[in-house]
Amino acid sequence: MKSQIPVVLLACGSFNPITNMHLRLFEVARDHLHQTAVPELKLLCGADVLKTFQTPNLWKDAHIQEIVEKFGLVCVGRAGHDPKGYISESPILRMHQHNIHLAKEPVQNEISATYIRRALGQGQSVKYLIPDAVITYIKDHGLYTKDSAWKGKSTQSAEAKTS
Amino acid sequence: MWRYLDSIEPCFVAQAGVQWLGLGSLQPPLPEFKRYTVVKGIISPVGDAYKKKGLIPAYHRVIMAELATKNSKWVEVDTWESLQKEWKETLKVLRYLWCNQLCQRYRGRKIVPQSSVLFFPAVPKVKLLCGADLLESFAVPNLWKSEDITQIVANYGLICVTRAGNDAQKFIYESDVLWKHRSNIHVVNEWITNDISSTKIRRALRRGQSIRYLVPDLVQEYIEKHNLYSSESEDRNAGVILAPLQRNTAEAKT
Numbered sequence: 001m002k003s004q005i006p007v008v009l010l011a012c013g014s015f016n017p018i019t020n021m022h023l024r025l026f027e028v029a030r031d032h033l034h035q036t037a038v039p040e041l042k043l044l045c046g047a048d049v050l051k052t053f054q055t056p057n058l059w060k061d062a063h064i065q066e067i068v069e070k071f072g073l074v075c076v077g078r079a080g081h082d083p084k085g086y087i088s089e090s091p092i093l094r095m096h097q098h099n100i101h102l103a104k105e106p107v108q109n110e111i112s113a114t115y116i117r118r119a120l121g122q123g124q125s126v127k128y129l130i131p132d133a134v135i136t137y138i139k140d141h142g143l144y145t146k147d148s149a150w151k152g153k154s155t156q157s158a159e160a161k162t163s
Numbered sequence: 164m165w166r167y168l169d170s171i172e173p174c175f176v177a178q179a180g181v182q183w184l185g186l187g188s189l190q191p192p193l194p195e196f197k198r199y200t201v202v203k204g205i206i207s208p209v210g211d212a213y214k215k216k217g218l219i220p221a222y223h224r225v226i227m228a229e230l231a232t233k234n235s236k237w238v239e240v241d242t243w244e245s246l247q248k249e250w251k252e253t254l255k256v257l258r259y260l261w262c263n264q265l266c267q268r269y270r271g272r273k274i275v276p277q278s279s280v281l282f283f284p285a286v287p288k289v290k291l292l293c294g295a296d297l298l299e300s301f302a303v304p305n306l307w308k309s310e311d312i313t314q315i316v317a318n319y320g321l322i323c324v325t326r327a328g329n330d331a332q333k334f335i336y337e338s339d340v341l342w343k344h345r346s347n348i349h350v351v352n353e354w355i356t357n358d359i360s361s362t363k364i365r366r367a368l369r370r371g372q373s374i375r376y377l378v379p380d381l382v383q384e385y386i387e388k389h390n391l392y393s394s395e396s397e398d399r400n401a402g403v404i405l406a407p408l409q410r411n412t413a414e415a416k417t
């Protein structure tokens with residue numbers, strides 16, 4: 001099943017008279033367009049982000065509309081989330097659901113940044129959870145330590161935070 | 164539970180298995196990029212008010228175009244432009260045809276709400292098909308309104324079929340407006356060179372030379388039967404200023 005953008009080709013001109021060249025233009029143009037992939041930009045996110053669309057005042061409705069209508073969403077499932085449910089609960093998402101694609105992750109991956117930050121704050125190893133170069137950088141710059149200035153308040157609700 | 168009214172096909176981006184929302188298909192289809200599908204080709208002969216030298220009446224030109232597309236399954240002739248009393252800018256023709264496509268799409272269709280959602284079938288995009296000569300005519304002073312060119316490339320798009328692909332690319336590069344909307348301008352290389360211009364056809368006819376295999380047989384027979392092209396016909400509109408030049412120059416003066 002191919003996803004297709006319908007196109008109509010319009011040729012204006014004198015056609016004084018019409019010739020085989022004019023007719024060939026259509027054939028050549030059609031072949032070219034049928035072989036042209038259309039580049040698209042889509043927002044890739046986890047199902048938890050999809051849920052945050054429901055959080056009051058977190059997203060502008062107009063922005064959500066433009067993202068799903070004009071661009072499109074590719075949403076990767078996460079344990080404990082029901083993306084289909086989130087979509088059915090939101091009128092905007094429902095209306096543009098053809099533009100929202102749910103990617104099934106065959107191997108469940110629950111490595112969340114929240115867990116990483118917590119582990120680092122408790123001095124635990126995160127090796128094999130994030131790339132080595134990133135671990136090195138975190139160490140070199142003293143990020144996410146218990147006393148780290150960027151830790152932020154820990155009392156915010158889980159819903160508002162995205163991993 | 165989820166239903167589609169018409170075939171809106173979502174697209175695939177990632178390589179991971181993608182599950183369709185609402186298609187109800189049992190197996191995930193293979194991922195592919197979105198492609199264009201050309202659903203129709205339209206030939207719109209210009210009206211007589213264009214006043215080009217050698218332009219014979221639209222009546223004949225339309226019939227010849229219809230004869231040429233008689234056996235085509237997807238290319239057809241639209242006569243709206245040819246029937247207008249005043250010359251119409253190309254942008255106006257694009258707009259008219261786009262509205263037409265929009266109306267056709269919805270004519271007689273009941274949009275039925277399912278789960279309180281309305282599904283709208285995709286309206287085809289209308290793109291202007293042309294050769295390099297039309298593209299390069301953008302540079303002719305007063306032939307095109309600059310705001311028209313902008314709207315054509317920004318809102319519709321151009322497919323330029325030419326054997327001189329590099330010249331076309333260079334032309335786009337040298338124009339800020341065309342460059343800005345270059346993703347909407349497709350330059351297609353015509354490897355099998357086709358140089359059958361109408362001018363050469365008319366010249367051959369004046370000299371009594373054969374045009375067989377240069378135009379469709381039905382067109383050749385029609386031209387012969389009605390003796391359409393001669394030195395006299397080539398002199399039509401001699402000395403008359405081309406309609407767009409007249410209009411744009413006049414408007415520039417005001």
